[in-house]
Amino acid sequence: MFDEEAHGREFPLVFTASREAHDIFRLGQPLGIEMVSEELIGRMTLGVDSDAQAIQDFFVRMLRINAVNSRMAGPGERERADFLESFLKDNGFAVTRVDVEDSEAPGGIRPNLSAKLEGKDGKRNLWYISHMDTVPEGSRDLWKTDPFEPTIRDGKIFARGAEDNGQSLVASLFALLTLKKLEIPLSYNVGVWFVADEEFGSNYGIKQLLRRRLFKESDLVVVPDSGSPRGTDIEIAEKSLLWMKVTTKGKQVHASLPSKGLNAHRIGMRLAMEFDGTLNAKYRKRNKLFDYPVSSFEPTKKEANVGNVNTIPGLDVFYFDCRVLPVYSLDDVETDVKKTIKRFEKKYHATIKFEEIEKEPAGPSTAEDSEVAILLSRAVSKISRVKPRFVGIGGQTVGNLFRKEGIPTVVWSTVDDVPHEPNEYSRIANLINDTKVFAAAPLLGTS
Numbered sequence: 001m002f003d004e005e006a007h008g009r010e011f012p013l014v015f016t017a018s019r020e021a022h023d024i025f026r027l028g029q030p031l032g033i034e035m036v037s038e039e040l041i042g043r044m045t046l047g048v049d050s051d052a053q054a055i056q057d058f059f060v061r062m063l064r065i066n067a068v069n070s071r072m073a074g075p076g077e078r079e080r081a082d083f084l085e086s087f088l089k090d091n092g093f094a095v096t097r098v099d100v101e102d103s104e105a106p107g108g109i110r111p112n113l114s115a116k117l118e119g120k121d122g123k124r125n126l127w128y129i130s131h132m133d134t135v136p137e138g139s140r141d142l143w144k145t146d147p148f149e150p151t152i153r154d155g156k157i158f159a160r161g162a163e164d165n166g167q168s169l170v171a172s173l174f175a176l177l178t179l180k181k182l183e184i185p186l187s188y189n190v191g192v193w194f195v196a197d198e199e200f201g202s203n204y205g206i207k208q209l210l211r212r213r214l215f216k217e218s219d220l221v222v223v224p225d226s227g228s229p230r231g232t233d234i235e236i237a238e239k240s241l242l243w244m245k246v247t248t249k250g251k252q253v254h255a256s257l258p259s260k261g262l263n264a265h266r267i268g269m270r271l272a273m274e275f276d277g278t279l280n281a282k283y284r285k286r287n288k289l290f291d292y293p294v295s296s297f298e299p300t301k302k303e304a305n306v307g308n309v310n311t312i313p314g315l316d317v318f319y320f321d322c323r324v325l326p327v328y329s330l331d332d333v334e335t336d337v338k339k340t341i342k343r344f345e346k347k348y349h350a351t352i353k354f355e356e357i358e359k360e361p362a363g364p365s366t367a368e369d370s371e372v373a374i375l376l377s378r379a380v381s382k383i384s385r386v387k388p389r390f391v392g393i394g395g396q397t398v399g400n401l402f403r404k405e406g407i408p409t410v411v412w413s414t415v416d417d418v419p420h421e422p423n424e425y426s427r428i429a430n431l432i433n434d435t436k437v438f439a440a441a442p443l444l445g446t447s
């Protein structure tokens with residue numbers, strides 16, 4: 001894991017993201033805060049290392065508790081939440097519990113838990129937010145071990161939910177516990193949230209907590225629910241998502257007499273090609289944070305039309321998957337789409353219907369020089385000894401829900417990226433490393 005190029009003493013850490021970042025992240029500068037941090041970081045890492053076996057054992061115990069989302073035919077989060085709540089209480093934390101009513105869940109509730117340590121500035125919070133629920137195990141035949149009896153092999157713990165999101169949940173919990181045990185002074189509050197229902201839309205989890213105003217714009221939010229194998233990638237931006245369905249109605253006739261009918265398939269194809277050309281041409285700004293650096297407008301699903309070759313189809317249905325850079329508005333895209341549809345209806349005398357299948361605008365990207373991005377970058381370079389880079393993704397995480405509320409949020413963890421797979425696992429080394437990263441961030445300050 002040691003990245004010599006980034007961390008050798010003689011090389012200043014060159015941060016690629018921006019010039020400000022380069023200045024902020026130079027390590028080894030003889031600043032008072034740096035000296036203080038060194039001592040605190042040393043105590044903290046020793047604390048985590050001496051608890052390593054206990055952390056692992058706790059992780060195994062938690063993974064044994066089936067927490068498959070209750071909307072996915074599982075028992076839900078309740079037993080796991082009770083287990084976590086009593087552990088927090090046993091360790092002297094006051095626990096905030098938000099039970100959201102859900103008549104379909106066993107026991108009628110979906111639990112959400114929080115605990116925190118008070119800092120000097122009691123008005124600000126650094127939150128680590130992970131989810132307790134998991135997806136089902138899927139076909140048991142594909143598992144080499146029992147998905148609910150965690151198995152340790154080759155430094156990995158195999159179980160459903162080990163990576164998604166158990167590793168980060170346990171890492172953030174023990175980061176908090178380590179800070180508490182060492183009585184390390186904090187400049188602001190540091191806390192964890194363990195939430196319900198992330199795997200089925202967060203309607204009984206984060207969305208409820210946001211509605212109840214449990215987070216503030218001044219909060220710093222880390223969502224450790226996605227990541228990269230070396231922990232290099234800090235996600236600060238996501239694209240807006242629009243799935244559209246377009247239905248064209250013409251007139252079905254025998255293929256030998258095309259003039260009697262109206263070929264909906266031909267009009268649909270022309271329309272799809274028109275979208276393909278015009279949308280990709282108009283929304284063409286680039287953002288190098290993203291692996292695919294421009295917006296994408298892709299024709300994807302196509303519904304079957306007639307069952308035989310000699311009939312002219314009277315109905316055509318196609319779909320587009322649009323992933324749009326946060327600099328653009330999805331409403332503008334839709335306006336363009338609807339204008340084009342109007343034009344096509346007039347030109348071809350067909351009826352064309354537009355439907356949104358899914359629409360999720362992205363919140364504003366979290367700034368590279370925001371406090372939470374700086375804190376986490378510092379912690380990652382210090383503990384993981386890799387050169388962090390800021391990235392954007394084409395998918396969406398719950399990080400977007402916070403960004404939409406104007407709360408700067410980063411998504412980060414060290415994982416091999418095997419969520420939802422059979423034989424899902426967490427590397428024990430990553431569990432311990434990320435525990436240290438989460439505990440280090442609040443100690444490293446930003447000034």
Ligand SMILES: [Zn+2]
Binds near residue numbers: 131164165198225419
């Ligand atoms: Zn997850």
